[in-house]
Amino acid sequence: MTAPGSFAAGTEDRVQGRAGMRRVSPMSRLLGARETGVFIAFLVLCAFLALTTDSFLTLSNLLNVGRQVSLLGIMAIGMTFVLISGEIDLSIGATYALSGLAAGMLITMGWNVAPAIAAGLCLGMLVGLVNGLLSTYGRLPSLIATLGMMSVIRGIALLMTDGQPVTVNVRNGADPGVLETFLALGQGRVADLVPMQLVFFILAALLGWALLSRTSFGFRIFAVGGSPKAARVSGIDVNAVKIWAFVVMGCLAAAAGILSMAFLPSGQAGRTGVGLELDVIAAVVVGGASLAGGSGSILGTVLGVLMIGVLRNGLVLSGVSPFTQEVMIGLVIIIAVAIDRWSIRCTRG
Template sequence: MTAQIGKAVAPGRVRGISMRSRLLGARETGVFLAFVVMCAFLALTTDSFLTLANLLNVGRQVSLLGIMAVGMTFVLISGEIDLSIGSTYALAGLGAGMAIVAGYGVAPAIALGLSLGVLVGLINGLLSTYGRLPSLIATLGMMSVIRGVALLMTNGEPVTVNTRNGADPGVLETFLALGQGRIADLVPMQLVFFILAAVLGWVLLSRTSFGFRIFAVGGSPKAARVSGINVDAVKIWAFVVMGALAAVAGILSMAFLPSGQAGRTGIGLELDVIAAVVVGGASLAGGSGSILGTVLGVLIIGVLRNGLVLSGVSPFTQEVMIGLVIIVAVAIDRWSIRSHRT
């Protein structure tokens, strides 16, 4: 009887230990624990961190970053990188704003902005695959090209979306609601779009064959080709997803603050996006990452910035601390890769 009981219990214990080790071994677990510790520290050291208004404010502040980070997750997992997203963000937002000012409706303006983002993503993908250029170089060049196109499109002048410049009052109200509106006068629309992007990104990455191909291509392009996967097509689609989501963020930014300038909008944004994804556990070497980890990475960056502001830390010190967080995250990524290889 004792032996039978032992035989019955042992598999359950083994499964429990195995499940626990997989959970604790997941990179998202470490990111989540860091996020919880950070929130607990801020809750104890500041009076306003846990207020509903502040939490919703943090959610709104990280939403545009988060939307683009979802797209960057696809690109990084596929083994590539995109440095042009800040310029794409500016081009799409300014394009949509100019369409509104020119008298077009909300739908055509959004379609124009999204089309610009998809086109940029497609060009980046083609240059990085069929063009045989390293994505770092291809997107670095495209970053300047897109910024130049935006400057030419606007003649270097600010774009302000208002009725004085020609926007239809009804169209303008609808457009601004996308960025400034709140559901039930509480939840910011930007946060809603971030949640939708994260859910759709999670489904696409974790529950579809395209997501499987993304991981396969990033893990080993040669093995993916042998398995019959069109590596170039998968990478191109990853860049297209990135371009589309950068355009969504740019349009929402223009809808929130209906003014922008091609020479300033989105400058340096790509670094924050890449940092959030890497902090969330995605590997710069490709083949690993998750939407959950990206969301946690975005929240860590947002909560850290918010906490530093609430603590009265100067903006200059904030930049130093954010930079240190990025360095530590990348270092952990590289060390983990080396440990797995050895």
């Protein structure tokens, strides 16, 4: 039988130990964060490019990199929600194309900018809703459900456009004032300096961070991805959480597609957004999200997007051929994910 004094002493030791852990936890969290390795690799890459190229650190080039990764980043924010929930979405490239082309066609039909954009966003959210329903109540693996939806959506886009390119201009029926406003969303610059696409990416990242880190919905996303059974026992509607994750993904994929059409007001259903889903998933995984669900962060996703964008930009500035670029980027993704898996195993002992 344990003496009262011993019990009290043991309790005091545990309390002091916990207090010590609380005192060092911020630094421990920083050093142990999964984003730390990506951030260090990003800094090393930037330093290398700054030393080996003359134009990398110029303001114009950095802003250009920001614009180039913006659409990828917006979709990667949505994919973060889906991956953390334990699912995956392969239909985002097709959704990107369908929503952008739909918004462009509506503008050429005489619609104003706001209703045309709203229609495109609703279309993306509808796709996300269908994906969510198929993956939850339909009991289909999300990999299969969204792979099938990718073909369905691409086919709908082809039927909608009759396989012809969609070009948004005055000659095709767009109102000059409406067209100017629409193009400003993709081509404009804040203070004649910061690209509008980059502004939208920053806004999407901030909203995504707030939703994932500061709301009960974000908590439920992590709970569902970590253990659906435990989440269900805790009273969380697992199916509803996953469906909403897909809806967020569909909305952001649609937003990226509309911004793409506003930047380059021409697209074709059979080509626009093809293969984009692989780049998005790669960026999120490089940023530390787990394909098994339950882990990831908006900060990590942003770092993953920047890592891929800076790497592509650096290879171009270094004069590396496009074919070699694809090989090198693929290797970087494989190495980054392998290091991440290794670090997790070491942490778990």
